[in-house]
Amino acid sequence: MSGESPIAMAKFITILHVFMLLLVATSLLDAGAPPKTKDKKKAKKGEEPEVKLSKKTVSERGLITESPKTKDITEGHTNYCTVNLESKQFPGTVLGYVTPWNSHGYDVAKIFGGKFSAISPVWLQIVRKSAGKFTVTGGHDMDKGWIKDVRKNGKRHVDIAPRLLFDGWTGKDYVEVFDSEAELQALSAAAVDFYKKNNFDGVVIEVWSQLGGQRKFDLTHLLVDMSDAFHEAGMKFYLVIPPPVTPGAHKEGIFNAADFQLLSGIVDGFSLMTYDYSNSQRPGANSPIAWIRECVEAIAPEPGPDRSKILLGLNFYGYDYSSNSGEALIGPKYIELLKKHKLKWDSEVKEHYFEYKDNSVKHSVYFPSLASINQRLELAKELGTGISIWELGQGLDYFYDLF
Numbered sequence: 503m504s505g506e507s508p509i510a511m512a513k514f515i516t517i518l519h520v521f522m523l524l525l526v527a528t529s530l531l532d533a534g535a536p537p538k539t540k541d542k543k544k545a546k547k548g549e550e551p552e553v554k555l556s557k558k559t560v561s562e563r564g565l566i567t568e569s570p571k572t573k574d575i576t577e578g579h580t581n582y583c584t585v586n587l588e589s590k591q592f593p594g595t596v597l598g599y600v601t602p603w604n605s606h607g608y609d610v611a612k613i614f615g616g617k618f619s620a621i622s623p624v625w626l627q628i629v630r631k632s633a634g635k636f637t638v639t640g641g642h643d644m645d646k647g648w649i650k651d652v653r654k655n656g657k658r659h660v661d662i663a664p665r666l667l668f669d670g671w672t673g674k675d676y677v678e679v680f681d682s683e684a685e686l687q688a689l690s691a692a693a694v695d696f697y698k699k700n701n702f703d704g705v706v707i708e709v710w711s712q713l714g715g716q717r718k719f720d721l722t723h724l725l726v727d728m729s730d731a732f733h734e735a736g737m738k739f740y741l742v743i744p745p746p747v748t749p750g751a752h753k754e755g756i757f758n759a760a761d762f763q764l765l766s767g768i769v770d771g772f773s774l775m776t777y778d779y780s781n782s783q784r785p786g787a788n789s790p791i792a793w794i795r796e797c798v799e800a801i802a803p804e805p806g807p808d809r810s811k812i813l814l815g816l817n818f819y820g821y822d823y824s825s826n827s828g829e830a831l832i833g834p835k836y837i838e839l840l841k842k843h844k845l846k847w848d849s850e851v852k853e854h855y856f857e858y859k860d861n862s863v864k865h866s867v868y869f870p871s872l873a874s875i876n877q878r879l880e881l882a883k884e885l886g887t888g889i890s891i892w893e894l895g896q897g898l899d900y901f902y903d904l905f
Contacts, residue, residue, distance in 0.1 A: 566876050575871075588617075589616070596617065597619060598894045599891065600894050604894075606895035608895070619660070625665070626667070626696075628666055671712070680717060686724055715757075722765065743757045743762075746797050788868050791851060791878065818893060854873065872900070876904055
C-alpha cells in the first residue's frame with residue numbers, strides 16, 4: 503500500500519475498523535444466546551404434552567373397565583369427547599359443586615356446563631348480625647363473568663344455585679330465630695333479596711348437620727319458610743343432607759325417613775352426602791356401593807317422584823391412607839402416584855385402589871375411576887335418583903363423558 507495516498511489509506515483503515523467492530527458485535531450477540539439446535543430440543547422436551555381431544559366417548563374407546571391399563575389413565579385422563587359436550591347421557595338431575603379454592607372447577611363448569619341441571623358455587627354464608635338483622639356474606643368470591651360463560655350468554659340452560667351456609671351461628675342465634683316468626687321472615691327475606699338481586703336460579707342450603715339432629719321440628723319450620731320464600735321468587739330450593747345410615751355402624755343417622763317425608767314436598771333436590779365412608783382410623787373405600795343403596799332406600803323405600811329428588815352424592819376426590827393418617831387427593835396428585843402402580847378392583851365395594859410403600863410405610867389409595875363412577879350412575883338409574891358431585895375439577899376430565 504506504499505503507493506496509496508494518505509487520504510485513501512485513512513479511508514481504508516476506517517472501513518477496516520467498522521468491519522472489525524461489526525464482526526465482534528455479531529459474535530457477541532450469538533454468544534449470548536443458547537445454541538439454536540439444543541434450544542429447540544430443550545423446548546420440545548420442556549413442553550407439556552399436547553391434549554388430544556377425541557370424537558369418541560370413553561365408552562366407545564373401551565375405557566370403562568375393571569382392569570384398566572395404567573397408561574390409559576395417566577396419558578388419557580384429559581382426553582374427553584368433544585362431540586357430546588352439550589348432550590346429557592344421564593337422565594336425572596345432576597348438581598355439581600364449584601369451590602373458590604379449586605380454579606379448575608370453574609373451567610370444568612364452562613366446558614361441560616351443558617351436562618348439568620344446576621351448578622352450585624360455594625361462595626355464600628348467611629350471618630345473623632343482630633336481632634332481626636341478617637346479611638349474606640361471601641359476595642367477593644362471586645364471578646359474574648364466569649356465570650355468563652357457563653350459561654353461554656343464555657344459550658345454555660343450566661341453573662346457578664349458590665350454596666348458602668349458616669356460618670358462625672351460636673346456639674343462642676338458633677334459639678332466638680326458632681322462637682320468632684318475625685326473625686324467620688327476616689332471615690328468608692335477606693337471603694331471597696340477595697339471590698334475586700344477583701339473578702340466581704336457586705339456592706343450596708347447608709344447615710342440617712350444624713345442629714347434629716337437634717331441634718328438628720324448629721329446623722323444619724325454618725326450611726319451610728325459606729323454601730316458600732324462594733319458590734315465590736321463582737327459584738329452586740335444594741337441601742344438603744348427611745347420610746341416613748351412619749358409615750361403618752349401620753345405624754340411623756341424624757337425617758331419617760320421617761325428616762325426608764316432612765320435607766320432600768317443599769325441597770326440589772336433596773344433595774345426599776354418600777361419601778367419606780372411611781377415615782384414617784378405618785381406611786378403605788370412599789363410598790361402598792351397597793351403603794349408597796342402603797342410604798337411598800332408608801329414606802325413600804319406594805321409587806317415585808319423592809325419591810327422584812334425592813341427588814346421590816359422588817366424590818371426585820380420593821384418599822391416600824397410611825398408618826393412622828389419611829391425605830385427601832385430587833386428580834394431579836393421584837396421577838403422579840398412579841404412574842408407578844397398577845390398579846386393583848374391589849368387587850364388593852365397586853371401587854379401584856392401589857397399594858404402595860414409602861420408606862417402609864404401607865399406603866393404600868382410593869380414587870374414583872370410570873368404572874366406579876359408571877357403577878354408581880347405573881345404580882342411580884335403577885333407583886330413580888339424581889346425582890350431586892363434590893366437586894367439579896377435583897377428578898379427571900374424561901369422567902364427564904359419562905354424564
